[in-house]
Amino acid sequence: MRVIVVGAGIGGLTLALSLHAVGIEAVVCEAAPEVQPLGVGINILPHAVRELTELGLDGELAARGIPTGSLMYANRFGQEIWREPRGKAAGYNWPQYSIHRGTLQAILLEAVRARLGPDSVRLDHEATEVDSRADGATVRFKSRTTGEALEPLSGDVAVAADGIHSPLRAQFYPDEGAPIWNRRVLWRGVTLADPYLGGRTMVMAGYQDVKFVCYPIDPAVEAGGKALINWIAELRFPDETEWRREDWNRMGALEDFLPRFEAWRFPWLDVPAIIRGASVVYEYPLVDRDPVDRWTFGRTTLLGDAAHPMYPIGSNGASQAILDARTLAYELATAPDADTGLARYEEARRPATGKLVLLNRGNGPEQVMQLAEERAPNGFAHVHEVLSREELEEVAANYKRIAGFDREALNNRASLTPPMQASA
Numbered sequence: 001m002r003v004i005v006v007g008a009g010i011g012g013l014t015l016a017l018s019l020h021a022v023g024i025e026a027v028v029c030e031a032a033p034e035v036q037p038l039g040v041g042i043n044i045l046p047h048a049v050r051e052l053t054e055l056g057l058d059g060e061l062a063a064r065g066i067p068t069g070s071l072m073y074a075n076r077f078g079q080e081i082w083r084e085p086r087g088k089a090a091g092y093n094w095p096q097y098s099i100h101r102g103t104l105q106a107i108l109l110e111a112v113r114a115r116l117g118p119d120s121v122r123l124d125h126e127a128t129e130v131d132s133r134a135d136g137a138t139v140r141f142k143s144r145t146t147g148e149a150l151e152p153l154s155g156d157v158a159v160a161a162d163g164i165h166s167p168l169r170a171q172f173y174p175d176e177g178a179p180i181w182n183r184r185v186l187w188r189g190v191t192l193a194d195p196y197l198g199g200r201t202m203v204m205a206g207y208q209d210v211k212f213v214c215y216p217i218d219p220a221v222e223a224g225g226k227a228l229i230n231w232i233a234e235l236r237f238p239d240e241t242e243w244r245r246e247d248w249n250r251m252g253a254l255e256d257f258l259p260r261f262e263a264w265r266f267p268w269l270d271v272p273a274i275i276r277g278a279s280v281v282y283e284y285p286l287v288d289r290d291p292v293d294r295w296t297f298g299r300t301t302l303l304g305d306a307a308h309p310m311y312p313i314g315s316n317g318a319s320q321a322i323l324d325a326r327t328l329a330y331e332l333a334t335a336p337d338a339d340t341g342l343a344r345y346e347e348a349r350r351p352a353t354g355k356l357v358l359l360n361r362g363n364g365p366e367q368v369m370q371l372a373e374e375r376a377p378n379g380f381a382h383v384h385e386v387l388s389r390e391e392l393e394e395v396a397a398n399y400k401r402i403a404g405f406d407r408e409a410l411n412n413r414a415s416l417t418p419p420m421q422a423s424a
């Protein structure tokens, strides 16, 4: 079997590695003429780290990412609402990693080239259209550099892993239009600063209208006693507001958001100083799309953000793309034919990710911050004055169940490495 993978993002590259591991040929086509380390930090949750570990990438992740030890929710005065251990500290068999998106993409790309051969990733190949038939698919491309048409590629299956603006998804859903903006904008940057709260803590502070998230991402700077802190400042705007088009790499301006965080000087973190310390700030309107009721059209299917773009709440964007990739390879390898494999993949992943898209619209696990703000807008002496332990635990546990990283379920579930490969 031969699979044409469109997009060399986190999902497309993980898919290529997973297909190769089960003996299926894969070619990855990427629109960008060069893969640059774009973006800032992301988190890979234990359920996705498990998959990357089974692909033999655990050593690279441990060397180039920070194993997140705990997650803390705080109000806008820096008062603690909820803190929980993360990764191995929480009893998972696998860690959670905070890592630069570009570093993760580079780890995957290096592995694809080393295992599948240098010709397995075709850069400057922008997919323009797919001809999806009952027995295979042909993808047409043009060069982003010259605009010229390139030779089409055919396979038994084509996979659109071409991100939130997926042109292949648009071919199947021509009336869908642009992603939906929910009136929130994120500003993101990285800042070299002193470590805070033990150096392994992910923090979320504020509530749904004004929020600050940060976590350290680079183990290389730790040796010098510093931390490279990835941060996200988020604001919600009135309903009638219009915003510039979403793009992961648009430059942001401090005056658009810093004033709202000027008073956020916590005993353990000086938020305005962290924001000012970044050399570049990116701006990104928070967007997603409605879940769709079909991913597979003939021999073409959708994966990752092309299939289920969701708000980056609960650290799930990259992790869900990794799970899609591993599931698709598993199903194609174990099903009697490609059509059954595609159907099983969609059945396993579409309803689950659709629920997550909707759950993230309702703040996901960050709902505890919203409740704390509504019940105690001027702060509290102790969080249990406003939120009971049971309430806090229920919000956290419910999200983990739906997102697929309930500890017992994950530690005990069967591997997505097919049995013939595991015993080989």
Ligand SMILES: Cc1cc2nc3c(=O)[nH]c(=O)nc-3n(C[C@H](O)[C@H](O)[C@H](O)COP(=O)(O)OP(=O)(O)OC[C@H]3O[C@@H](n4cnc5c(N)ncnc54)[C@H](O)[C@@H]3O)c2cc1C
Pocket: 006, 007, 008, 009, 010, 011, 012, 029, 030, 031, 032, 038, 039, 040, 041, 042, 101, 125, 126, 127, 128, 161, 162, 163, 164, 165, 166, 167, 248, 249, 303, 304, 305, 306, 312, 317, 318, 319, 321
């Ligand atoms: C430049 C960039 C920066 C990002 N930064 C962050 C971040 O800082 N934090 C965060 O949480 N998430 C970030 N994301 C999103 C995050 O990577 C995804 O939510 C998640 O990893 C899902 O991965 P994916 O493979 O589905 O999509 P993506 O990682 O978005 O990858 C899609 C790939 O498809 C390529 N592509 C698009 N159109 C075509 C086409 N027509 N033909 C061929 N290839 C095409 C894109 O160039 C890209 O490489 C970023 C995405 C991008 C593209």
